[in-house]
Amino acid sequence: MASILDTVDQRTNLVGENRLELLLFHLQGRQLFAINVFKVKEVVKLPALNKLPNSHPKISGVAAIRGESIPVINLREAIGLKPLPVDEQCNLIITEYNRTVQGFLVGKVEHIVNMNWGEIMPPPSSVGRNHYLTAITKLEREGVVELVEIIDVEKVLAEIVEYKLSISEGVVDTEISQEFIGRKILHVDDSSTARKQVDGTLSQLGIEIIPACNGRQALDILQGWADQGKKVEDEILMLITDAEMPVMDGYKLTNEIRNDPRMAGLHIVLNTSLSGSFNQAMVEKVGCDDFLSKFQPDSLVEVVQKRLKDKISKN
Structure with missing residues (x-):
């Protein structure tokens, strides 16, 4: 699974084609979730975690991956559900967003699907304003149509790592x-x-x-x-x-x-x-x-x- 990260040249083949690749995974149970492969560096079995004093409650700890200390976010807890139990069945999706690297604690990781953006729909308005979905899609497997919920990772991170809106002195001419x-x-x-x-x-x-x-x-x-x-x-x-x-x-x-x-x-x-x-x-x-x-x-x-x-x- 660690080889899911393609090279830049391979990834750019999707550009202009209105296509994307989704990494499918579970948080617990049968429901499928996904994030865009573009943001994923690798997927590994969950290593030992070190607790980080005074860290955000949704951060389960820090993992040492090839000499780099990576904060691990319990993704199930981060989207408002009960925390995913940390055990040997867990996997770690290592991602890079906004020049920072973080890991998401998830359950079973499935596979990558290649889709057209036209198949990706905004969440229905009935889910309200406090959801953590950026989009949804449907996937047919063995004759069964399954709903895939695509997580708004930017919202998840914004609630853990506070982003400032202020403009530094001297920036504006x-x-x-x-x-x-x-x-x-x-x-x-x-x-x-x-x-x-x-x-x-x-x-x-x-x-x-x-x-x-x-x-x-x-x-x-x-x-x-x-x-x-x-x-x-x-x-x-x-x-x-x-x-x-x-x-x-x-x-x-x-x-x-x-x-x-x-x-x-x-x-x-x-x-x-x-x-x-x-x-x-x-x-x-x-x-x-x-x-x-x-x-x-x-x-x-x-x-x-x-x-x-x-x-x-x-x-």
């Missing part, structure tokens, strides 16, 4: 601070946690965020402006998009924009929680203008500010 006010940015992300972070940071500058939950929604907004004869680049300063989203991912969205002459020049920033080297491969292949790690408010402001300065200098 005071000479152009008034130029931010009234500017609009289209932000696309299926995670409500990520949408709140971007809006909470940029609203401090007077920027208005137009939210969309997936690439299809964002493309409909952009095409709507273009159909009305509006110049998309005059409507918004830039598009900030997540990579992985139901219905249409950020890679496919970028590809659709670049192939439409009415909006091909739109400035697009890929905003993901993937590692830097992988992001760079994505940016180069898809045709984004820049990439940005999630939950980095100063970096977010710097990217927006650079784009604003470029736009001002051209006018």
